[in-house]
Amino acid sequence: xxxxxxxxxxxxxxxxxxxxTTIKRALEHLGYQTKKVSTAKKYTIQLDxxxxxxARQKVDEMCQKIIANPIIHNYTIELREA
Numbered sequence: 749x750x751x752x753x754x755x756x757x758x759x760x761x762x763x764x765x766x767x768x769t770t771i772k773r774a775l776e777h778l779g780y781q782t783k784k785v786s787t788a789k790k791y792t793i794q795l796d797x798x799x800x801x802x803a804r805q806k807v808d809e810m811c812q813k814i815i816a817n818p819i820i821h822n823y824t825i826e827l828r829e830a
Contacts, residue, residue: 750830751803754792757816757823791815794830803827 759765765786772785793810797803804827816823 749797749799751795751797751800752828752830753793753795753803753807754826755793755807755811755815755823756788756819756826757791757811758786758788760820763820774806800827800829 759816766785768786771787772782775785776780793807794804795806795813804825807825807827811823811825
């Protein structure tokens with residue numbers, strides 16, 4: 749069965765986010781008041797698997813090995829049948 753996974757990668761709390769800080773500062777110069785701006789990356793992955801559990805496990809392995817750096821990133825996986 750074909751599955752569609754969306755992986756969102758965010759920096760862990762306490763990690764510096766220079767892109768988010770720059771965007772926050774630019775928004776303030778434009779007159780927008782924000783408490784916090786943070787960046788995230790989203791990856792979409794399609795894969796074949798025999799079950800949703802196996803597909804989730806495979807995507808989790810992908811995240812741990814190459815997509816995310818577990819020292820500085822948190823990630824979430826949303827999985828659905830394609």
